[in-house]
Amino acid sequence: MSRKIVIGSSMKFRSLVKSTMKELENLGYQPLFPNLDYSSEDRDVALTIEEKNKLAWDHYRAVEEADAVYFILPDGYMGTSCKIELGYALALKKPIYFSEPTNDMGLDGYPKKIISLDNLIEFHNEFN
DSSP states (O other): OOOEEEEEOOGGGHHHHHHHHHHHHHTTOEEEOTTTTOOTTOOSSOSSHHHHHHHHHHHHHHHHHOSEEEEOOGGGOOOHHHHHHHHHHHHTTOOEEESSOOSOHHHHTSOSEEOOGGGGGGHHHHHO
């Protein structure tokens, strides 16, 4: 059974998330990012609080199901939704990985390891 890795990232980086998911699949993992193609308009944000809450809870359920959480953080950017997902993953004692540091001491102490986007094969060392 392949390991499940939920991806956390801003929807601003949708294309990067998609390419990372494809690479993780090629490495034998099952990447999770609920509702990645939720909007037919390919928009980056929910339009209502109800919509935002639904999308958030779908992602929290994926965190529950996952073996690890990988945050894609171009230039160290971590938005509010990812920070909440990070807290949830911590509460569930999930291994956490960042693609790069945020340069925020309050956040950078949590990942088990920094695994850059160009070195995803490093997950093999984490799970074997």
